[in-house]
Amino acid sequence: MTVIKICILALAGVLFIVIVKGHTPAYGTVLQMCIIIVVFVGTIPDVKQLLQAMEVIQLTEYFSNSGLKVMLKVFSVLAVGSVCSDICRDNGEGAIAGAVELSAKLAAIACALPVFTAVISLATAFLKG
């Protein structure tokens, strides 16, 4: 049901933005951002449910849910960056969109840095025998 609510909200928002943009384009962008935030807030219960399910997942001794948490963090950072860069691109700001994407990727790599460091130390340990 949440999806239907979000879809109705999004469609109504788009219609409203089209009308507003005809008169004052600046307000159109503000409205667009507001609707995106509302849509994200609407998905919070589902995300919470997903996270709770992942807490339960303890696949084996090889893989703890900390790995899943890192992947979720990276995914969240990349998703937020992607949405933000799309907004920038819609408003004709390609350069800002590119910068946002780049910073999102850097932030994602920073989130995954403990995993990367662990892989490098693992490879070094194997090399040392």
Added chain:
Amino acid sequence: MRKFKLIFTYFVSVALLFFLPVSCSAFDSNIDDYDQEYDFGSFISTLSDDTLAILDEIGIDELSLDDIFSVDPSKVFDALLGMVVKAVKEPVRFMSVVMGIVIIVTLMGSFLDSPKTLNMVGGATLSLCTAVPVAGVVTSSFSVLETLNAFTTAFSGVFCAVVSSSGRINMGVSYATLTVFSDTLFSAVLSGVSQPVVNLTCSLGFLSCFDMGGFTEKISQIVRKLYVFVLSFIGTVFSGIVTLKGVLSDGEDTLGARSIRFVVGRSLPVVGGTVSETYSTLVSSLSLIKNTVGVFGIITVAVTVLPTLLQLLGWIFALEACATVSDILGAEGSVNMLRVLKDTFILLVATITIVATVFIVSVGVVITVKGGGV
């Protein structure tokens, strides 16, 4: 399709082993007198705890004729079944974990325009998950190689005892000496070289989760090719030595033997040609081994090698299955890592097979010296 054919051929070859003709010979009790010159019991000290546990399970506690001939077939069957279950259990669990991670990464990636970064993180997470079981398999393979190497070296001592007891001092420069000592040298070289190569390819495999334009895969391919060259060279020299004079084989080449040679040549990775070439020598060696030390040696080799070979085969299958699923789902970082690790395990299978073959031929040569076959 080719891989399925290979797997099918491998299983057919295993099935064919049950139809092999079995040579029966009278027990040569004289050879056991050599334990007065050489302490055969010292072999047992070269064995690993796992091997001793399996020997104990099938009812062989010590190097004695009574123990070897009173082995209960049901115990052997139970031990074999246990080995297979143990070998399959862990790879299957690993497969479920890997497929779970790959599916999660693919699902998350489908929400993004460019899932490259997420794939890299997924690949790195997968590397960390794979490290623990892979390290276990590699360690057990090295321990098998070390045991076989120690055992082959110990057999050189037996050879010296046999030669001195037989009163043929001129044997010291003969063909059999060359064979036994080249076998010892080959297993020592293989045990020594395989460890750094396998460690290097494994670490390159783990690093291949990072998208480096195929750099790590290319380096690991070069290392693998060099190792395969060394393995093939040793295999060629080894098969050259054992077929030089056909010291053990009588040159018989029946249809059955030809089919088995063909199947072995086609199915065994890297060393298939060598094992196929030395097949008749191998069979002759097995038919000649009719004393306590020989039988104990072969049982020990089987008990030492079989669990690890089964484990490696299980892992090769699991890694290939995971790589195929990852390939279908588009998780590139994981595919490279899984394939590099699979190729490393194939190298380990090849190395263990050739070292075991070398050992069996060594035992055969030791027995032939007494039998006057040289």
